[in-house]
Amino acid sequence: MKDQFHEIFKSKGINYFTQDQPMREFLNFFKFEGDSDIEELGKYVSEELIEIMDFVDHNGKPELITWNPDGKRIDYVRLSPEHKKALKRLQDFGVVIKSASGNVPWMYHFVSGYLISDSGIFCSLTLTAQTAYALKKYYKGDEKFLEHFLDGSDPWYGATFYSETQGGSDLGANKTRATETKNGWVLNGSDKYFASNAGIADGAVVIAMAGDKGIRSLVTFFMPAARKSGEPNFTIRRLKNKLGTVAVPTGEVEFSDSEAYLLGERNKGIYYAMEILTISRVDDAMAAVGIARKAFWEAYLFAERRATFGKTINSHPLMRKDITSLEAELEGAIILSLYAAKLFSDVVEVEPPYNDSYHYARFITHLSKNIAAWSSVHVTQYSMEIFGGIGFFEEFPIAKFHRDALVTSIWEGTSNIQALEMMETIAKKGVATVFFDDLKRRMERVKDTFLKEKLETRIKFAEEQFESLVKSGSFERGSKDLLKIFGNVLSLALLSEAGSELGSQRLIGISEIYDIISFENNRIGFEDLFENMELVNWMHKV
């Protein structure tokens, strides 16, 4: 059969793992070694998955079928057969099971999220990974739930039902009630308003109130989709009509004496809930930069072909500057997201009340989620503009990347919530000292003297800003500015250090551009460096 998807998606056939030079450099820097599965995954995504997910997005939306022909309530969420196969194929690559079983570091799962390049389908796997993580670490009962999640031939899928109509950021406003009966815990409530993977999930991590002390009464449970009797354990009221992430069904669910199993200790519910959420925050950052990279790769290949005023658009100085600046912005977001992934991957065994390494990993997660999400929104949007008017058309894959990017700053905690939680780790866990020490240690390893001096200036600036915020007492008001400054200075430190350690002139150039666009963007960037296409020509398709 004639197959022409490659005509509208030019990076088809590229191996998104082996040919992504900056990603390989960063993984080398963080000492993560891939395996044959992850290499195959890089190929599968560009050769098959992108096309399947583009089709699902436009024509194969999940659909809720509430009743069977005999009048029995089933709440079946129908996925297109190709979508189902894609999920299974991703499971076969070990995207969930390898890390959730404890066999390989969680870094494997996080890097897979970058490669998958579809925040909808990866959301289904994120939620599954979170649920398996929670069961492995905190479920102490007799039922063999975890085994189902780790069963490669027919794995279970998971979900996290936290947010309610009246509170996503404010989890203490949850109304779902948890009651302990002689037969175990039951949950009641009809406010779970954002239940992604509903209808796909065989079980979910659910938070509910077992008292009236707000956040301190929150308890974390595992809730299977089927009761012991085999009947549905909850109902799905409806699925949402969303702007993006169409592949993952997001529904409203209702509990009626729904059977639930306690995770960990009853009075530590909020700790577990936030810890489990950290996985999806890291995943969110990885997915955000993953889709931005693919959108930008497409735009880069387009810019090599499209001609205006007698030459290809990537020959115009202004467009060259656009391209190198976007590349620097994206690489800064990628290396920061990988750092968060690495740190969290190293503390997965740590339990409440946690330790300094855990608090630091959480702190970096706030920085990276914010930077990654907003870079993703910007890079996908400008990639669209590089395509000119046709970038805006839904018939080409670029628009979907941007729609999918938009949610990344909202779900798993908005940027304001990341800022406030970052302040909490500073105020209660003393993380700022560790942060500045980390920055200075990295600066000492930078060999390029020009870049080292720049970095020293930026670290000083971040310290001054932090001190003046502390003195002002306006912690909340200034927190998001600080979140961004901290994220930018850490990205710069990581890029510069990686450039020195790997002896990469390309990375040193990228670091210099990153420094200008992050800290001097109110002056004209006239440096020749902005037209150095050697920084980006690794994206050229051979």
Ligand SMILES: Cc1cc2nc3c(=O)[nH]c(=O)nc-3n(C[C@H](O)[C@H](O)[C@H](O)COP(=O)(O)OP(=O)(O)OC[C@H]3O[C@@H](n4cnc5c(N)ncnc54)[C@H](O)[C@@H]3O)c2cc1C
């Ligand atoms: C597509 C999609 C899928 C989702 N899937 C899931 C899921 O599977 N499970 C789940 O549990 N949730 C899910 N969510 C919910 C998501 O996590 C929440 O929507 C998000 O955390 C924001 O909560 P909210 O919608 O209640 O907004 P609110 O908390 O009402 O916030 C509204 C605005 O106020 C701001 N704000 C709130 N408090 C403060 C403050 N103290 N200071 C300053 N600003 C503040 C916020 O930043 C935001 O801009 C999903 C959401 C979407 C869009």
